[in-house]
Amino acid sequence: MNAHAQQKSTMINLNGIDVYYEFHQPDPLKPVIVLIHGFLSSSFSFRRLIPYLEKEFSVLTVDLPPFGKSGKNLSFRYSYQNLADLVISLLETLKVDKAFLVGHSMGGQITLNIAKRRPDIASKIVLLCSSGYIDRFHYSLIYSSYFPYFHLWLKAWLAKTGVLGSLKNVVYNHALIDEDMVQGYSTPFVDNQIFKALTKMIRDREGDLSSTMLQQIMTPSLLIWGEEDRVVPINVGRRMHQDLKDATFVSFKDTGHLLPEECPDSIYQQITNFIFPSKGRM
Template sequence: MGFKKASGNKKVNGIDLYYEFYAHPSSKNTIVLIHGFLSSSFSYRRLIPLLKNDFNVFSIDFPPFGKSGKSLRYTYSYDNIAQTIIHFIKMMGIDKIIIMGHSMGGQISLNIAYKQPTLVEKVILLCSSAYLQRAKRSLIFVSYFPFFYLYIKYWLGKSGVKQNLKNVIYDHTLIDHEMISGYLTPFQQNDIFRALTRMIRHREGDLSSEKLQTIETPCLLIWGEDDKIVPLNVGEKLNKELPNSQIVIFKETGHLLPEERPLDVFRHVLKFVNETN
Protein backbone atom coordinates (compact mmCIF):
# COMPACT_ATOMS: atom_id res chain seq x y z
CA MET A 1 0.00 0.00 0.00
CA GLY A 2 1.12 3.57 -0.65
CA PHE A 3 1.28 4.87 2.90
CA LYS A 4 2.38 8.46 3.39
CA LYS A 5 3.88 9.76 6.61
CA ALA A 6 3.99 13.41 7.62
CA SER A 7 5.14 14.92 10.89
CA GLY A 8 5.79 18.34 12.34
CA ASN A 9 4.53 21.04 14.65
CA LYS A 10 1.46 23.23 14.23
CA LYS A 11 0.69 26.32 16.30
CA VAL A 12 -2.61 25.51 17.97
CA ASN A 13 -4.24 27.38 20.82
CA GLY A 14 -1.04 29.30 21.49
CA ILE A 15 1.35 26.34 21.61
CA ASP A 16 3.35 24.16 19.20
CA LEU A 17 1.62 20.81 18.87
CA TYR A 18 3.72 17.95 17.48
CA TYR A 19 1.99 15.28 15.44
CA GLU A 20 2.70 12.34 13.20
CA PHE A 21 0.26 11.44 10.42
CA TYR A 22 0.09 8.18 8.52
CA ALA A 23 -2.25 8.51 5.52
CA HIS A 24 -4.04 5.38 4.36
CA PRO A 25 -4.70 5.26 0.59
CA SER A 26 -8.37 4.27 0.94
CA SER A 27 -9.57 4.09 4.55
CA LYS A 28 -12.29 6.52 5.64
CA ASN A 29 -11.57 5.93 9.34
CA THR A 30 -9.18 8.22 11.21
CA ILE A 31 -7.77 7.15 14.56
CA VAL A 32 -6.13 9.70 16.88
CA LEU A 33 -3.62 8.40 19.44
CA ILE A 34 -3.08 10.19 22.76
CA HIS A 35 -0.19 8.96 24.92
CA GLY A 36 0.06 8.92 28.70
CA PHE A 37 1.73 11.01 31.41
CA LEU A 38 5.52 11.39 31.05
CA SER A 39 5.33 9.80 27.61
CA SER A 40 5.02 10.73 23.93
CA SER A 41 4.13 9.28 20.53
CA PHE A 42 7.10 6.97 21.08
CA SER A 43 4.87 4.77 23.26
CA TYR A 44 2.80 3.84 20.18
CA ARG A 45 5.81 2.80 18.06
CA ARG A 46 4.76 -0.88 18.05
CA LEU A 47 1.06 -0.23 17.52
CA ILE A 48 1.21 2.34 14.71
CA PRO A 49 2.68 -0.12 12.13
CA LEU A 50 -0.40 -2.30 12.70
CA LEU A 51 -3.02 0.47 12.82
CA LYS A 52 -1.84 2.19 9.65
CA ASN A 53 -2.83 -0.88 7.61
CA ASP A 54 -6.50 -0.12 8.29
CA PHE A 55 -6.74 3.53 9.39
CA ASN A 56 -5.53 7.02 8.80
CA VAL A 57 -3.48 7.55 11.96
CA PHE A 58 -2.64 10.70 13.87
CA SER A 59 -0.33 10.39 16.87
CA ILE A 60 -0.14 13.56 18.97
CA ASP A 61 2.30 14.67 21.66
CA PHE A 62 0.08 16.63 24.00
CA PRO A 63 1.74 19.60 25.74
CA PRO A 64 4.14 19.67 27.48
CA PHE A 65 5.34 16.19 26.48
CA GLY A 66 7.43 14.80 23.66
CA LYS A 67 8.20 17.28 20.90
CA SER A 68 5.30 19.62 21.66
CA GLY A 69 5.77 23.06 23.20
CA LYS A 70 6.54 23.71 26.84
CA SER A 71 5.31 27.29 27.07
CA LEU A 72 5.09 28.96 30.46
CA ARG A 73 1.98 30.79 29.26
CA TYR A 74 -0.05 27.73 28.30
CA THR A 75 -2.69 26.33 30.66
CA TYR A 76 -2.00 22.61 31.17
CA SER A 77 -5.51 21.61 32.24
CA TYR A 78 -7.42 18.65 30.83
CA ASP A 79 -9.99 21.07 29.46
CA ASN A 80 -7.42 23.16 27.60
CA ILE A 81 -5.40 20.19 26.34
CA ALA A 82 -8.61 18.57 25.07
CA GLN A 83 -9.65 21.83 23.41
CA THR A 84 -6.21 22.13 21.79
CA ILE A 85 -6.51 18.66 20.28
CA ILE A 86 -10.06 19.40 19.10
CA HIS A 87 -8.81 22.58 17.40
CA PHE A 88 -6.00 20.63 15.75
CA ILE A 89 -8.35 17.94 14.42
CA LYS A 90 -10.64 20.58 12.94
CA MET A 91 -7.66 22.45 11.46
CA MET A 92 -6.76 19.23 9.65
CA GLY A 93 -10.24 19.13 8.10
CA ILE A 94 -11.45 16.03 9.94
CA ASP A 95 -15.02 15.83 11.20
CA LYS A 96 -15.12 12.27 12.60
CA ILE A 97 -12.51 10.40 14.60
CA ILE A 98 -11.89 7.29 16.63
CA ILE A 99 -9.79 8.31 19.61
CA MET A 100 -7.42 6.08 21.55
CA GLY A 101 -5.90 7.19 24.83
CA HIS A 102 -3.43 5.47 27.12
CA SER A 103 -3.33 6.29 30.85
CA MET A 104 -3.66 10.10 31.23
CA GLY A 105 -4.30 10.15 27.48
CA GLY A 106 -7.43 8.13 28.22
CA GLN A 107 -8.71 10.85 30.53
CA ILE A 108 -8.00 13.46 27.87
CA SER A 109 -9.84 11.28 25.33
CA LEU A 110 -12.85 11.10 27.65
CA ASN A 111 -12.76 14.88 28.00
CA ILE A 112 -12.78 15.23 24.20
CA ALA A 113 -15.72 12.81 23.88
CA TYR A 114 -17.57 14.67 26.63
CA LYS A 115 -16.97 18.07 25.05
CA GLN A 116 -17.46 17.07 21.39
CA PRO A 117 -19.70 13.98 21.13
CA THR A 118 -20.45 14.63 17.45
CA LEU A 119 -16.73 14.56 16.63
CA VAL A 120 -15.85 11.28 18.34
CA GLU A 121 -17.36 8.11 16.87
CA LYS A 122 -15.64 5.67 19.22
CA VAL A 123 -13.32 5.78 22.23
CA ILE A 124 -10.62 3.22 23.02
CA LEU A 125 -9.17 3.45 26.53
CA LEU A 126 -5.92 1.65 27.36
CA CYS A 127 -5.50 1.49 31.14
CA SER A 128 -7.07 4.95 31.32
CA SER A 129 -6.65 7.15 34.35
CA ALA A 130 -9.93 7.90 36.10
CA TYR A 131 -11.30 9.17 39.42
CA LEU A 132 -8.12 11.09 40.33
CA GLN A 133 -8.65 14.26 42.34
CA ARG A 134 -6.94 17.58 41.79
CA ALA A 135 -3.53 18.02 43.45
CA LYS A 136 -3.66 18.96 47.14
CA ARG A 137 -3.64 22.66 47.95
CA SER A 138 -0.35 22.29 49.82
CA LEU A 139 1.37 20.88 46.71
CA ILE A 140 -0.10 23.62 44.52
CA PHE A 141 1.13 26.22 47.02
CA VAL A 142 4.74 24.97 47.12
CA SER A 143 4.76 24.70 43.31
CA TYR A 144 5.07 28.51 43.27
CA PHE A 145 8.49 28.34 44.96
CA PRO A 146 11.10 29.50 42.39
CA PHE A 147 13.09 26.26 42.17
CA PHE A 148 10.29 23.77 42.65
CA TYR A 149 10.83 22.46 39.11
CA LEU A 150 14.22 21.13 40.25
CA TYR A 151 12.46 19.07 42.91
CA ILE A 152 10.25 17.54 40.21
CA LYS A 153 13.36 16.75 38.19
CA TYR A 154 14.97 15.11 41.22
CA TRP A 155 11.81 13.19 42.13
CA LEU A 156 11.32 11.82 38.61
CA GLY A 157 14.98 10.96 38.20
CA LYS A 158 15.42 9.38 41.62
CA SER A 159 14.46 5.85 40.58
CA GLY A 160 15.68 6.19 36.99
CA VAL A 161 13.96 5.41 33.71
CA LYS A 162 14.69 1.67 33.84
CA GLN A 163 13.10 1.27 37.26
CA ASN A 164 10.11 3.33 36.19
CA LEU A 165 9.66 1.07 33.16
CA LYS A 166 9.80 -1.97 35.42
CA ASN A 167 6.85 -0.52 37.32
CA VAL A 168 4.71 -0.21 34.20
CA ILE A 169 5.70 -3.38 32.30
CA TYR A 170 4.92 -6.92 33.41
CA ASP A 171 7.53 -8.66 31.24
CA HIS A 172 10.84 -6.94 32.04
CA THR A 173 12.62 -8.68 29.16
CA LEU A 174 10.91 -6.16 26.85
CA ILE A 175 13.00 -3.36 28.36
CA ASP A 176 15.99 -2.66 26.13
CA HIS A 177 18.29 0.25 25.30
CA GLU A 178 15.96 1.61 22.60
CA MET A 179 13.04 1.71 25.01
CA ILE A 180 15.05 3.35 27.80
CA SER A 181 16.46 5.95 25.41
CA GLY A 182 13.04 6.69 23.91
CA TYR A 183 11.43 7.44 27.25
CA LEU A 184 14.45 9.33 28.61
CA THR A 185 15.14 11.71 25.71
CA PRO A 186 12.22 14.16 26.25
CA PHE A 187 13.35 14.79 29.84
CA GLN A 188 16.87 15.99 29.16
CA GLN A 189 15.93 19.69 29.12
CA ASN A 190 14.72 21.72 32.12
CA ASP A 191 11.81 23.27 30.19
CA ILE A 192 9.73 20.12 30.67
CA PHE A 193 10.02 20.34 34.46
CA ARG A 194 8.95 23.98 34.53
CA ALA A 195 5.92 23.05 32.41
CA LEU A 196 5.13 20.10 34.68
CA THR A 197 5.09 22.52 37.58
CA ARG A 198 2.32 24.41 35.80
CA MET A 199 0.47 21.15 35.11
CA ILE A 200 0.38 20.47 38.87
CA ARG A 201 -1.44 23.79 39.31
CA HIS A 202 -3.74 23.51 36.31
CA ARG A 203 -4.83 19.87 36.19
CA GLU A 204 -8.41 19.44 37.33
CA GLY A 205 -9.71 16.26 38.85
CA ASP A 206 -10.77 13.53 36.43
CA LEU A 207 -14.30 13.57 35.01
CA SER A 208 -16.92 12.94 37.68
CA SER A 209 -19.19 9.90 37.67
CA GLU A 210 -22.08 12.17 36.70
CA LYS A 211 -20.24 13.39 33.59
CA LEU A 212 -18.98 9.92 32.66
CA GLN A 213 -22.54 8.64 32.69
CA THR A 214 -23.52 11.16 30.00
CA ILE A 215 -20.93 9.90 27.47
CA GLU A 216 -22.97 7.79 25.05
CA THR A 217 -20.09 7.18 22.62
CA PRO A 218 -19.19 3.47 22.24
CA CYS A 219 -16.12 2.80 24.41
CA LEU A 220 -13.70 -0.13 24.41
CA LEU A 221 -11.67 -0.47 27.60
CA ILE A 222 -8.52 -2.62 27.48
CA TRP A 223 -6.71 -3.34 30.73
CA GLY A 224 -3.71 -5.24 32.04
CA GLU A 225 -4.64 -7.50 34.94
CA ASP A 226 -1.31 -6.68 36.61
CA ASP A 227 -1.45 -2.89 36.11
CA LYS A 228 0.23 -1.28 39.15
CA ILE A 229 -0.40 2.30 38.03
CA VAL A 230 -4.13 2.24 37.25
CA PRO A 231 -5.42 -0.97 38.85
CA LEU A 232 -8.00 -3.15 37.17
CA ASN A 233 -10.71 -2.15 39.66
CA VAL A 234 -10.56 1.37 38.20
CA GLY A 235 -11.27 -0.03 34.74
CA GLU A 236 -14.12 -2.16 36.06
CA LYS A 237 -15.71 0.87 37.73
CA LEU A 238 -15.25 2.94 34.57
CA ASN A 239 -16.88 0.16 32.55
CA LYS A 240 -19.92 0.23 34.82
CA GLU A 241 -20.32 4.00 34.61
CA LEU A 242 -19.83 4.53 30.89
CA PRO A 243 -23.26 3.73 29.38
CA ASN A 244 -22.02 2.10 26.16
CA SER A 245 -18.79 0.32 27.04
CA GLN A 246 -17.12 -3.07 27.11
CA ILE A 247 -13.91 -4.21 28.79
CA VAL A 248 -11.17 -6.61 27.71
CA ILE A 249 -8.62 -7.81 30.28
CA PHE A 250 -5.18 -9.17 29.41
CA LYS A 251 -3.53 -11.55 31.88
CA GLU A 252 0.16 -11.17 32.76
CA THR A 253 0.13 -7.62 31.44
CA GLY A 254 1.00 -4.34 33.11
CA HIS A 255 0.22 -0.70 32.41
CA LEU A 256 2.13 -0.02 29.19
CA LEU A 257 -0.26 -1.83 26.85
CA PRO A 258 0.89 -0.31 23.53
CA GLU A 259 4.41 -1.63 24.20
CA GLU A 260 3.46 -4.94 25.81
CA ARG A 261 0.56 -6.24 23.73
CA PRO A 262 0.37 -4.27 20.45
CA LEU A 263 -0.94 -7.13 18.30
CA ASP A 264 -3.62 -8.11 20.81
CA VAL A 265 -4.67 -4.47 21.22
CA PHE A 266 -4.88 -4.09 17.44
CA ARG A 267 -7.03 -7.19 17.03
CA HIS A 268 -9.52 -5.99 19.64
CA VAL A 269 -9.58 -2.49 18.17
CA LEU A 270 -10.31 -3.83 14.70
CA LYS A 271 -13.08 -6.07 16.03
CA PHE A 272 -14.58 -3.18 18.03
CA VAL A 273 -14.54 -0.79 15.09
CA ASN A 274 -16.07 -3.32 12.70
CA GLU A 275 -18.75 -4.37 15.21
CA THR A 276 -19.97 -0.84 15.80
CA ASN A 277 -19.76 0.54 12.26
Protein backbone atom coordinates in the same frame (compact mmCIF):
# COMPACT_ATOMS: atom_id res chain seq x y z
CA MET B 1 6.45 0.05 0.09
CA ASN B 2 7.87 0.95 3.48
CA ALA B 3 5.10 0.95 6.11
CA HIS B 4 5.99 4.50 7.08
CA ALA B 5 6.63 5.89 3.58
CA GLN B 6 3.48 7.99 3.73
CA GLN B 7 3.96 9.87 6.97
CA LYS B 8 3.49 13.54 7.63
CA SER B 9 5.41 14.79 10.67
CA THR B 10 5.08 18.45 11.50
CA MET B 11 4.95 21.15 14.16
CA ILE B 12 1.94 23.44 14.21
CA ASN B 13 0.99 26.31 16.50
CA LEU B 14 -2.44 25.78 18.04
CA ASN B 15 -4.05 27.77 20.83
CA GLY B 16 -0.76 29.56 21.48
CA ILE B 17 1.58 26.56 21.72
CA ASP B 18 3.64 24.45 19.32
CA VAL B 19 2.15 20.99 18.83
CA TYR B 20 4.03 18.11 17.22
CA TYR B 21 1.99 15.50 15.39
CA GLU B 22 2.46 12.65 12.95
CA PHE B 23 -0.10 11.54 10.36
CA HIS B 24 0.69 7.99 9.28
CA GLN B 25 -0.69 6.79 5.94
CA PRO B 26 -3.12 9.71 5.47
CA ASP B 27 -5.72 8.34 3.06
CA PRO B 28 -9.19 9.85 2.49
CA LEU B 29 -10.55 6.33 2.00
CA LYS B 30 -9.41 5.19 5.45
CA PRO B 31 -11.04 6.26 8.73
CA VAL B 32 -8.89 8.37 11.04
CA ILE B 33 -7.81 6.96 14.39
CA VAL B 34 -6.18 9.30 16.91
CA LEU B 35 -3.69 7.98 19.48
CA ILE B 36 -3.35 10.03 22.68
CA HIS B 37 -0.49 9.15 25.03
CA GLY B 38 -0.22 9.20 28.80
CA PHE B 39 1.59 11.23 31.47
CA LEU B 40 5.39 11.57 31.12
CA SER B 41 5.10 9.89 27.72
CA SER B 42 4.72 10.84 24.04
CA SER B 43 3.71 9.42 20.68
CA PHE B 44 6.74 7.15 21.05
CA SER B 45 4.65 4.87 23.27
CA PHE B 46 2.56 3.83 20.24
CA ARG B 47 5.52 2.90 18.02
CA ARG B 48 4.70 -0.83 18.10
CA LEU B 49 0.95 -0.37 17.67
CA ILE B 50 1.04 2.03 14.71
CA PRO B 51 2.25 -0.52 12.08
CA TYR B 52 -0.75 -2.73 12.89
CA LEU B 53 -3.28 0.12 12.79
CA GLU B 54 -1.94 1.46 9.48
CA LYS B 55 -3.52 -1.55 7.77
CA GLU B 56 -7.00 -0.19 8.49
CA PHE B 57 -6.65 3.48 9.42
CA SER B 58 -5.04 6.80 8.78
CA VAL B 59 -3.21 7.06 12.11
CA LEU B 60 -2.82 10.44 13.79
CA THR B 61 -0.56 10.76 16.83
CA VAL B 62 0.01 13.92 18.82
CA ASP B 63 2.50 14.89 21.52
CA LEU B 64 0.42 16.59 24.19
CA PRO B 65 2.16 19.68 25.56
CA PRO B 66 4.43 19.75 27.50
CA PHE B 67 5.48 16.22 26.49
CA GLY B 68 7.51 14.82 23.63
CA LYS B 69 8.47 17.33 20.97
CA SER B 70 5.60 19.74 21.66
CA GLY B 71 5.97 23.14 23.28
CA LYS B 72 6.53 23.74 26.99
CA ASN B 73 5.27 27.32 27.26
CA LEU B 74 4.62 28.57 30.77
CA SER B 75 1.76 30.71 29.44
CA PHE B 76 -0.22 27.64 28.34
CA ARG B 77 -2.86 26.15 30.65
CA TYR B 78 -2.09 22.45 31.07
CA SER B 79 -5.58 21.34 32.09
CA TYR B 80 -7.30 18.26 30.69
CA GLN B 81 -10.03 20.45 29.25
CA ASN B 82 -7.50 22.64 27.45
CA LEU B 83 -5.57 19.63 26.15
CA ALA B 84 -8.81 18.13 24.88
CA ASP B 85 -9.58 21.41 23.11
CA LEU B 86 -6.09 21.29 21.60
CA VAL B 87 -6.73 17.86 20.05
CA ILE B 88 -10.11 19.10 18.78
CA SER B 89 -8.39 22.13 17.21
CA LEU B 90 -5.86 19.83 15.52
CA LEU B 91 -8.64 17.69 14.05
CA GLU B 92 -10.46 20.78 12.82
CA THR B 93 -7.25 22.15 11.27
CA LEU B 94 -6.70 18.84 9.47
CA LYS B 95 -10.37 18.90 8.39
CA VAL B 96 -11.15 15.64 10.19
CA ASP B 97 -14.86 15.70 10.98
CA LYS B 98 -15.05 12.35 12.77
CA ALA B 99 -12.44 10.03 14.22
CA PHE B 100 -11.91 7.05 16.46
CA LEU B 101 -10.01 8.02 19.61
CA VAL B 102 -7.58 5.86 21.56
CA GLY B 103 -6.27 7.16 24.89
CA HIS B 104 -3.67 5.53 27.11
CA SER B 105 -3.50 6.34 30.84
CA MET B 106 -3.78 10.15 31.17
CA GLY B 107 -4.62 10.16 27.47
CA GLY B 108 -7.77 8.27 28.40
CA GLN B 109 -8.95 11.28 30.39
CA ILE B 110 -8.20 13.57 27.44
CA THR B 111 -10.19 11.17 25.24
CA LEU B 112 -13.12 11.19 27.66
CA ASN B 113 -13.06 14.99 27.80
CA ILE B 114 -13.22 15.12 24.00
CA ALA B 115 -16.13 12.67 23.94
CA LYS B 116 -17.95 14.74 26.56
CA ARG B 117 -17.30 18.11 24.93
CA ARG B 118 -17.60 17.11 21.26
CA PRO B 119 -19.48 13.81 20.87
CA ASP B 120 -19.97 14.67 17.19
CA ILE B 121 -16.24 14.20 16.60
CA ALA B 122 -15.71 10.96 18.53
CA SER B 123 -17.24 8.02 16.64
CA LYS B 124 -16.00 5.46 19.18
CA ILE B 125 -13.39 5.62 21.94
CA VAL B 126 -10.86 3.11 23.23
CA LEU B 127 -9.42 3.52 26.74
CA LEU B 128 -6.16 1.72 27.47
CA CYS B 129 -5.62 1.58 31.24
CA SER B 130 -7.19 5.03 31.47
CA SER B 131 -6.61 7.12 34.55
CA GLY B 132 -9.81 7.66 36.47
CA TYR B 133 -11.38 9.19 39.58
CA ILE B 134 -8.26 11.13 40.59
CA ASP B 135 -8.87 14.51 42.23
CA ARG B 136 -6.79 17.64 41.79
CA PHE B 137 -3.38 17.59 43.41
CA HIS B 138 -3.45 18.36 47.14
CA TYR B 139 -3.44 22.07 47.91
CA SER B 140 -0.13 21.72 49.79
CA LEU B 141 1.62 20.47 46.63
CA ILE B 142 0.01 23.19 44.53
CA TYR B 143 1.12 25.80 47.09
CA SER B 144 4.65 24.37 47.15
CA SER B 145 4.85 24.55 43.35
CA TYR B 146 5.10 28.34 43.63
CA PHE B 147 8.38 28.12 45.60
CA PRO B 148 11.50 29.16 43.65
CA TYR B 149 13.35 26.21 42.08
CA PHE B 150 10.46 23.81 42.74
CA HIS B 151 11.03 22.46 39.22
CA LEU B 152 14.52 21.31 40.27
CA TRP B 153 13.06 19.41 43.21
CA LEU B 154 10.56 17.83 40.81
CA LYS B 155 13.39 16.83 38.48
CA ALA B 156 15.33 15.27 41.36
CA TRP B 157 12.22 13.45 42.60
CA LEU B 158 11.57 11.91 39.18
CA ALA B 159 15.27 11.04 38.83
CA LYS B 160 15.13 8.88 41.99
CA THR B 161 13.22 6.22 40.10
CA GLY B 162 14.68 7.04 36.71
CA VAL B 163 13.31 5.99 33.34
CA LEU B 164 14.43 2.39 33.74
CA GLY B 165 12.78 2.13 37.16
CA SER B 166 9.60 3.70 35.81
CA LEU B 167 9.50 1.28 32.89
CA LYS B 168 9.90 -1.67 35.25
CA ASN B 169 6.88 -0.37 37.14
CA VAL B 170 4.66 -0.08 34.06
CA VAL B 171 5.79 -3.14 32.07
CA TYR B 172 4.96 -6.59 33.44
CA ASN B 173 7.45 -8.52 31.30
CA HIS B 174 10.77 -6.77 31.94
CA ALA B 175 12.37 -8.68 29.05
CA LEU B 176 10.59 -6.22 26.74
CA ILE B 177 12.63 -3.32 28.13
CA ASP B 178 15.60 -2.67 25.88
CA GLU B 179 18.01 0.19 25.21
CA ASP B 180 15.81 1.68 22.48
CA MET B 181 12.84 1.82 24.85
CA VAL B 182 14.85 3.45 27.64
CA GLN B 183 16.35 5.97 25.22
CA GLY B 184 12.98 6.77 23.65
CA TYR B 185 11.33 7.54 26.97
CA SER B 186 14.39 9.43 28.27
CA THR B 187 14.95 11.85 25.39
CA PRO B 188 12.15 14.38 26.12
CA PHE B 189 13.50 14.99 29.63
CA VAL B 190 16.91 16.28 28.58
CA ASP B 191 15.42 19.79 28.36
CA ASN B 192 14.93 21.32 31.83
CA GLN B 193 12.05 23.40 30.48
CA ILE B 194 9.75 20.38 30.76
CA PHE B 195 10.11 20.40 34.56
CA LYS B 196 9.00 24.03 34.69
CA ALA B 197 6.00 23.13 32.52
CA LEU B 198 5.20 20.11 34.71
CA THR B 199 5.29 22.42 37.71
CA LYS B 200 2.61 24.52 36.04
CA MET B 201 0.66 21.38 35.16
CA ILE B 202 0.46 20.57 38.88
CA ARG B 203 -1.48 23.82 39.29
CA ASP B 204 -3.56 23.57 36.10
CA ARG B 205 -4.72 19.95 36.15
CA GLU B 206 -8.35 19.95 37.27
CA GLY B 207 -8.77 16.27 38.11
CA ASP B 208 -10.48 13.37 36.36
CA LEU B 209 -14.10 13.33 35.24
CA SER B 210 -16.50 12.32 38.01
CA SER B 211 -18.90 9.37 37.87
CA THR B 212 -21.74 11.79 37.13
CA MET B 213 -19.85 13.25 34.17
CA LEU B 214 -18.87 9.82 32.85
CA GLN B 215 -22.49 8.73 32.95
CA GLN B 216 -23.33 11.55 30.53
CA ILE B 217 -21.01 10.14 27.83
CA MET B 218 -22.96 8.08 25.31
CA THR B 219 -20.12 7.36 22.87
CA PRO B 220 -19.51 3.59 22.42
CA SER B 221 -16.41 2.76 24.48
CA LEU B 222 -13.95 -0.11 24.69
CA LEU B 223 -11.94 -0.41 27.91
CA ILE B 224 -8.79 -2.54 27.80
CA TRP B 225 -6.78 -3.26 30.94
CA GLY B 226 -3.69 -5.15 32.02
CA GLU B 227 -4.52 -7.31 35.01
CA GLU B 228 -1.10 -6.57 36.54
CA ASP B 229 -1.40 -2.79 36.14
CA ARG B 230 0.30 -1.14 39.14
CA VAL B 231 -0.39 2.43 38.00
CA VAL B 232 -4.14 2.29 37.32
CA PRO B 233 -5.43 -0.90 38.99
CA ILE B 234 -7.99 -2.97 37.14
CA ASN B 235 -10.72 -2.10 39.66
CA VAL B 236 -10.60 1.46 38.25
CA GLY B 237 -11.40 0.05 34.83
CA ARG B 238 -14.26 -2.04 36.17
CA ARG B 239 -15.73 1.00 37.90
CA MET B 240 -15.42 3.07 34.73
CA HIS B 241 -17.08 0.24 32.82
CA GLN B 242 -20.10 0.61 35.11
CA ASP B 243 -20.24 4.40 34.77
CA LEU B 244 -19.99 4.62 30.98
CA LYS B 245 -23.36 3.93 29.36
CA ASP B 246 -22.20 2.01 26.27
CA ALA B 247 -19.01 0.25 27.28
CA THR B 248 -17.23 -3.06 26.71
CA PHE B 249 -14.50 -4.26 29.07
CA VAL B 250 -11.55 -6.53 28.21
CA SER B 251 -8.53 -7.47 30.32
CA PHE B 252 -5.27 -9.29 29.61
CA LYS B 253 -3.44 -11.57 32.01
CA ASP B 254 0.29 -11.12 32.69
CA THR B 255 0.12 -7.57 31.34
CA GLY B 256 0.93 -4.28 33.03
CA HIS B 257 0.14 -0.63 32.39
CA LEU B 258 2.01 0.01 29.14
CA LEU B 259 -0.38 -1.88 26.87
CA PRO B 260 0.70 -0.41 23.50
CA GLU B 261 4.26 -1.64 24.13
CA GLU B 262 3.39 -4.96 25.78
CA CYS B 263 0.77 -6.45 23.47
CA PRO B 264 0.23 -4.29 20.35
CA ASP B 265 -1.05 -7.21 18.26
CA SER B 266 -3.76 -8.08 20.79
CA ILE B 267 -4.70 -4.41 21.20
CA TYR B 268 -5.01 -4.12 17.42
CA GLN B 269 -7.33 -7.13 17.27
CA GLN B 270 -9.53 -5.75 20.05
CA ILE B 271 -9.71 -2.31 18.44
CA THR B 272 -10.60 -3.61 14.99
CA ASN B 273 -13.20 -6.04 16.40
CA PHE B 274 -14.76 -3.14 18.29
CA ILE B 275 -14.71 -0.63 15.43
CA PHE B 276 -15.59 -3.08 12.63
CA PRO B 277 -17.79 -5.72 14.33
CA SER B 278 -19.50 -6.71 11.07
CA LYS B 279 -16.19 -7.96 9.66
CA GLY B 280 -16.05 -10.62 12.34
CA ARG B 281 -12.35 -10.47 13.10
CA MET B 282 -11.07 -13.05 15.54
